Amino acid sequence: MSKIPRALLALSLSLAAALVAAPPAEAATRFTPGAPGGGDPYFPDMGNGGYDVAHYDVELKYDPATKAIDATTKIQAVATQNLSRFNLDFLGPLQISAVTVNGRPAEYARTGAQELEITPPWGLWRGAPFQVSVSYAGVPQTVDDDALGISGWIPTSDGGLMLNQPFGAATVYPVNDSPKDKATYTFSITAPEGLTSLANGEPAGTRTKDGWTTARWRMRQPMASELSVIAIGKFTVTDGVTPGGVRNITAIDTALDTASGQDADFQNRTGAVTDWLAATYGRYPFGSTGGIVDDAHVSYALETQGRPVYDRYGRPGRNPSDGLLAHELGHQWFGDSVTPARWSDIWLNEGFATYTEWLYTEHAGGATAQASFDEAYATDAGDDLWKGKVADPGRDHIFDGLVYDRGAMTVHMIRKTIGDDKFFRLVKLWPTINKYGNASTEDFTRFVKRFGDAAQLDALFTKWLYTEGKPAL
Incomplete structure (x- = not known):
């Protein structure tokens, strides 16, 4: 045992005395609660303040017989203020059995619309890393929003599927459900032997014991929670490589894989589109x-990170079209790697993904991007397409045509204004410079003005992004 230097011992004792002597009220002011919302005006209950998540480890066991899960989610985070307590988003009827912070039991309460309020046994200093563990069980909620459709946990004929845009993640695991707080992920999914479990990222091994199979997946790049996915069921899985050298993992529900070669067709076309992109x-x-x-019975496809999901309800013999593949895979750059800072900026996702469809259709020998623009622009001025503002569509309109088609028309007008050479430099530089980050409409318009006349582009943005109605050409 080494001796403590006298000067250090004296300093330690004086600090201890000062802390003991500090009035309780003064000590309490050192730590304050994190905000129970992330500040997005469209979804004020989503997200939380006071910390930044680095990693989620979601361990989940699914029983198709009861449709229930038994799960533990571990979260590694860093405090961004001196925290007395903090919130996670957790929505629906799942029952919590234990919550710990840094391995110690923590107090918790379910409050508000979707808040899990956690009070650690001691305050968390700003800049300090900490780990939260939440254990819970039950049947996850499926959210059916009149304006935004179905999300959350969706039971399927042979398993279950998690689709999270815009707020489904909180129905399956406790989360800081804000696009601004990206994190890496590990999934450990257990299901009865004979079922396949899929998630974002790359496989990290499987293990079967006592009739149950556990599959692990790792997403090593930062991901917004609304882009996470879990799929459990009977799938034909193909693990290959695109001609350009990108690992290519595709899966089709075996009940839908009704024609010979559908699995190879799906993978080959996914690879071709990925390489072109x-x-x-x-x-x-x-x-x-x-x-x-x-x-899935949801009637949409979703750009879940690295592995988009395509609903083929009612179309058992049809794989996704090339245009749909281009749209969802185009999101991997526009929406997934570079994610909007606010939900009002979603045209940066959908406008670019729709324009990607136009570009790929032209590349494949179909209509030119100009012809696709002309077709969309020909829509009558009284149509709903021209109602609302592209850069601020409103909470209930983030998936409306003005975001997709008018967003794509805005991208095309930028191309026409600055010319093809600058435009195709722009669409490479933007996702490269902002890789794995967040960006707003204002960030994008400032960036575009580097490639052309600022006054001319400002007029374009005012007309196409910030003004309601059909713009004059």
Whole structure:
């Protein structure tokens, strides 16, 4: 045992005395609660303040017989203020059995619309890393929003599927459910032997014991929670490589894989589109590409990170079209790697993804991007397409045509204004410079003005992004 220097011992004792002598009220003011919302005006309950998440480890066991899960989610985070307590988003009927912070039991309460309020046994200093563990069980909620559709946990004929845009993640695991707080992920999914479990990222091994199979997946690049996915069921899985060298993992529900060669067709076309996009937008941003085709009954496809999901409900013999593949895979650059700072900025996702469809259609010998623009612009001025502002569509309109088609028309007008050479430099530089980050409409318009006359582009943005109605050409 080494001796403590007298000067250090004296300093330690004086500090201890000062802390003991400090009035309780003064000590309490050192720590304050984190905000129970992330500050997005469209979804004020989503997200939380006071910390930044680095990693989620979601361990989940699913029983198709009861549709229930038994799960533990561990979260590694860093405090961004001196925290007396903090919130996670957790929505629905799942029952919590234990909460710990840094391995010690913590007090918790379910409050508000979707808040899990956690009080650690001691305050968390700003800049300090900490770990939260939440254990819970039950049947997760499926959210059916009149304006925004179905999300959350969706039971399927042979398993379950998690689709989270805009707020489904909180129905399956406790989360800081804000696009601004990206994190890496590990998934450990256990299901009865004979079922396949899929998630974002790359496989990290499977283990079968006592009739249950656990599959692990790792997403090593930062991901917004609304882009996470879990799929459990009977799938035909193909693990290959695109001609350009990107790992390509595709899966089709076996009940939908009704024609010979559908699995190879899906993977080959996914690879071809991915490689074309990499040539157009720059290096593919994640460890693998691919996709999941399932019978989800949601009537949409979703750009879940690295592995988009395509609902084939009612279309058992049809794989996604090339245009749909281009749209969802185009999101991997625009929306997934570079994610909007606010939900009002979602045209940066959907406008670019729709324009990617136009570009790929032209590349494949179909209509030119100009012809696609002309067709969209020909829509009658009284149509709903021209109602609202592209850069601020409103909470209930983030998936409306003005975001997709008018967003794509805005991208095309930028191209026409600055010219093809500058435009195709722009669409490579933007996702490269902002890789794995967040960006707003204002960030984008400032960036575009580097490539052309600022006054001319300001007029374009005013007319196409910030003004309601059909713009004059």
